[in-house]
Amino acid sequence: MKKFLKILLILFVIMIVLAAGGYMYLYLAFPKVSAATDLKIESTPKRIERGKYLANGFAFCIDCHSERDFTKFSGPVVPGTEGKGGFDLGEGAGFVPASNITQDKETGIGSWTDGEIFRALTAGVNKEGKFLAPMMPYTELNKLDKEDIYSIIAYIKTLPAIKNKIPEKNLKISGKPDIQNHT
Numbered sequence: 001m002k003k004f005l006k007i008l009l010i011l012f013v014i015m016i017v018l019a020a021g022g023y024m025y026l027y028l029a030f031p032k033v034s035a036a037t038d039l040k041i042e043s044t045p046k047r048i049e050r051g052k053y054l055a056n057g058f059a060f061c062i063d064c065h066s067e068r069d070f071t072k073f074s075g076p077v078v079p080g081t082e083g084k085g086g087f088d089l090g091e092g093a094g095f096v097p098a099s100n101i102t103q104d105k106e107t108g109i110g111s112w113t114d115g116e117i118f119r120a121l122t123a124g125v126n127k128e129g130k131f132l133a134p135m136m137p138y139t140e141l142n143k144l145d146k147e148d149i150y151s152i153i154a155y156i157k158t159l160p161a162i163k164n165k166i167p168e169k170n171l172k173i174s175g176k177p178d179i180q181n182h183t
């Protein structure tokens, strides 16, 4: 009987080691994305106009990434807060505030390259290559036509800088995507 317990204990230890090893592998190896490209998007009035249309409705960028006034029907965006971030999209999966996507260099994305923004939108990682929570709909956005994504980027780069430091997210589910860069 003692021997049986000993074997059981050894098996248990092996299982723990394998599980920990597997977790470490997933943690270190993912998300597996390529480096951001040196894409440079020419900002034409036509692209900005198209991007404005797409980001303010169709692709919901501004709806998620701004302050909303829920005292009014359908919670319109509070004018002057476009891209400011902070709106919590966690909904039962913890606290997941939308990022500041204005041109502020410290608290927004003012220092990001076009390639890094494109990669965030299509592969779901931030400037440092860390995964973005799936509330940010990159799995849908990467189905858009490339030209439309370029227009959205050209437009969001016109959002005036707003200093607004977004607190760390606290996501209660694991979401490590493995989506390759599409450029």
Ligand code: HEC
Pocket: 055, 059, 060, 061, 062, 064, 065, 089, 096, 097, 098, 099, 100, 101, 108, 109, 117, 120, 121, 126, 127, 131, 132, 133, 135, 136, 137, 141, 152, 156, 169
């Ligand atoms: C349903 C809400 C939602 C929509 C729609 C949405 N986002 Fe996001 N976005 C988020 C959330 C939440 C995060 C933060 C994710 C995180 O911290 O892991 C985020 C993160 C980002 C980031 C990363 C910023 C950083 O500092 O890491 C960028 C860039 C971005 N969004 C741009 C956009 C653009 C452009 C669009 C429209 C094409 C868009 N988002 C649409 C919710 C949304």
